[in-house]
Amino acid sequence: MSKPLEGIKIIDFTHVQAGPACTQLLAWFGADVIKVERPGSGDVTRNQLRDIPDADALYFTMLNSNKRSLTLDTKTPEGKEVLEKLVKESDVLVENFAPGALDRMGFTWERLSELNPKLIVASVKGFSDGHHYDDLKVYENVAQCAGGAASTTGFWDGPPTVSAAALGDSNTGMHLAIGILTALIGRGQTGRGQKVAVSMQDSVINLCRVKLRDQQRLERVGYLEEYPQYPHGEFTDVVPRGGNAGGGGQPGWVLKCKGWETDPNAYIYFTIQGHAWEPICRALGKPEWIDDPNYATPQARQPHIFDIFATIEEWLADKTKFEAVDILRKYDIPCAPVLSMKEIANDPSLRASGTIVEVPHKQRGSYLTVGSPIKFSNLKPEITGSPLLGEHTDEILSELGYNKEQIASLHASRAV
Ligand code: CAO
Numbered sequence: 001m002s003k004p005l006e007g008i009k010i011i012d013f014t015h016v017q018a019g020p021a022c023t024q025l026l027a028w029f030g031a032d033v034i035k036v037e038r039p040g041s042g043d044v045t046r047n048q049l050r051d052i053p054d055a056d057a058l059y060f061t062m063l064n065s066n067k068r069s070l071t072l073d074t075k076t077p078e079g080k081e082v083l084e085k086l087v088k089e090s091d092v093l094v095e096n097f098a099p100g101a102l103d104r105m106g107f108t109w110e111r112l113s114e115l116n117p118k119l120i121v122a123s124v125k126g127f128s129d130g131h132h133y134d135d136l137k138v139y140e141n142v143a144q145c146a147g148g149a150a151s152t153t154g155f156w157d158g159p160p161t162v163s164a165a166a167l168g169d170s171n172t173g174m175h176l177a178i179g180i181l182t183a184l185i186g187r188g189q190t191g192r193g194q195k196v197a198v199s200m201q202d203s204v205i206n207l208c209r210v211k212l213r214d215q216q217r218l219e220r221v222g223y224l225e226e227y228p229q230y231p232h233g234e235f236t237d238v239v240p241r242g243g244n245a246g247g248g249g250q251p252g253w254v255l256k257c258k259g260w261e262t263d264p265n266a267y268i269y270f271t272i273q274g275h276a277w278e279p280i281c282r283a284l285g286k287p288e289w290i291d292d293p294n295y296a297t298p299q300a301r302q303p304h305i306f307d308i309f310a311t312i313e314e315w316l317a318d319k320t321k322f323e324a325v326d327i328l329r330k331y332d333i334p335c336a337p338v339l340s341m342k343e344i345a346n347d348p349s350l351r352a353s354g355t356i357v358e359v360p361h362k363q364r365g366s367y368l369t370v371g372s373p374i375k376f377s378n379l380k381p382e383i384t385g386s387p388l389l390g391e392h393t394d395e396i397l398s399e400l401g402y403n404k405e406q407i408a409s410l411h412a413s414r415a416v
Contacts, residue, residue, distance in 0.1 A: 003030025003379060008184070011086055011093040012067060017140070018124045018200060019096030020063035021173030026102060026180065027066035028372050028381040029381065034086070034396055035064060035387065037073040037414060041261060042389040055363035062369045064386035065359065070397075071390035071416050074105055078415035087115045087402045091193075092180055097122035098137045103198060109195050120183040120193040124172050128199040138200055143168025147204020152211045153373070154241045156229065161241070186333040197214045210247045214239045226251060231303050253296070253309050254338060257321040267338040268321045270312055270328075272305075274298050279331035284315050351399075354380070361385040390416070 008031040012023040020043070022033075027033040037043055047058040073079040087093065093112060095102055102108070102123075112121050117371045126138025127146070136142075144150050144162045154161030165171075179196035186194055205212070214224055215238070223235050226249045227242045246252040252271035261265040272280060281289045289295040294304070301308060316324050321337035328335045339347070345368055350356040354371040360365055362385070365379070372381045391416050397407045 005030035009090040012088050013095040016045055017063055017169035018172045019094055021170040022176040023094050024063055024065055025177045033067040035067045035069045036072050037069060039073055058129055061367055061386040065369055065383050067385035068392035069390055070393050073415050076415045078410055078413050084115055087112060092120045094122045099125055099135055118193045122176055122180050122196040124176055124198055125199050128202055140166055140168040143200035143204050146201045148208040148211055149204050152239050155243045156241050167204050167207055168200045172198055172200045175203045196318045211239050240357045251305055255313050255316055257316045257324055258319055265338045266321055268324050268335050271334040273334055276333050280333055283328055283331040357383045358382050362388055
């Protein structure tokens with residue numbers, strides 16, 4: 001099966017998580033992604049949080065599948081020459097260096113587009129160009145704080161809280177991938193490349209849009225009726241942290257199931273969707289609630305929503321999270337077990353769908369990684385292990401036209 005991005009050559013000048021997540025996605029869909037790494041060290045994540053001595057860390061392997069690795073010191077004249085050749089033959093250059101690093105290397109947007117006017121240059125930075133913080137280096141949690149996620153996550157009596165989901169890193173990479181694909185379609189129309197820039201702060205804000213909605217609602221009416229603070233608590237002039245309340249306006253909460261005393265994940269998320277009230281009452285054995293004016297409407301339920309959740313927890317007390325969901329699904333009630341990472345790693349459905357895959361690796365044996373969360377009718381991405389540092393250096397140099405002697409001389413100069 002041919003892959004839609006076959007023939008697209010990408011210079012992957014990315015590191016850590018935000019950029020590599022983007023280029024990994026494009027590699028899954030067929031792009032030839034050449035990871036350019038500093039000789040000797042490579043992407044810092046190769047060494048970070050290692051679980052096997054002398055083997056690439058999972059942090060690296062899980063963000064760099066389906067790529068080739070070229071070691072290149074782009075600060076040496078020889079290395080710059082190789083990069084220039086590569087630029088002339090590539091479709092996209094992706095980078096997430098600190099602000100100004102690519103310019104300092106001598107590869108400004110102007111220089112790159114002079115070398116190859118069709119090149120798309122895609123960048124991740126912490127803050128967008130011209131922002132008053134645009135000189136800052138940024139990591140995941142910094143972006144979550146600057147993007148409104150931390151101030152709105154957690155419980156009202158605790159501090160701002162960051163999410164385990166990589167809203168600042170991988171999420172930004174996904175935005176960048178959309179930008180790159182858009183620019184590739186644009187290039188088909190104009191024949192020219194362009195600069196695509198995504199900031200981590202902006203990407204987090206894009207995912208926090210419902211909280212920006214809530215800020216405006218709060219300013220207009222002074223309260224937010226779906227938050228646990230309503231109607232008994234206090235609102236200030238900023239969106240509060242709402243614990244596990246549903247952001248879309250469907251009241252819901254994380255509820256204890258059998259075994260919660262010893263299992264930190266023996267919980268389900270239970271949603272009281274307006275139209276599901278009748279089946280919820282039937283499932284819980286509370287048919288009398290269906291027409292009771294104290295329960296019949298979302299407005300009537302809200303003042304004692306936590307008493308309702310407590311009643312549901314009584315019903316859940318003798319059921320595991322899986323048993324509870326199996327009963328509730330028959331009533332069309334939106335709910336799910338709170339799954340641990342161990343359960344996710346071993347979930348047969350996730351293995352069957354290719355969302356979690358086991359791939360071979362030259363140093364590690366095999367390891368688990370994520371496969372494409374996007375499913376196509378006519379494309380089944382095959383996930384391959386991440387490359388070793390410089391594994392494809394000679395192969396890529398010879399594709400660029402270097403002969404054996406020239407390659408040996410590049411090695412001798414330590415440019416590769
Ligand atoms: N050859 C020669 N030099 C290279 C090279 C190569 N192949 N690859 C990188 N370098 C150089 C860079 O040019 C830079 O040199 P200067 O500082 O002299 O210009 C240097 O390596 C370090 O790059 P950096 O500043 O990007 O790396 P850092 O570890 O100091 O910072 C990070 C890391 C992530 C904070 C920073 O890159 C950043 O803010 N990136 C943008 C935002 C981002 O993507 N953050 C998310 C990362 S995932 O959590």
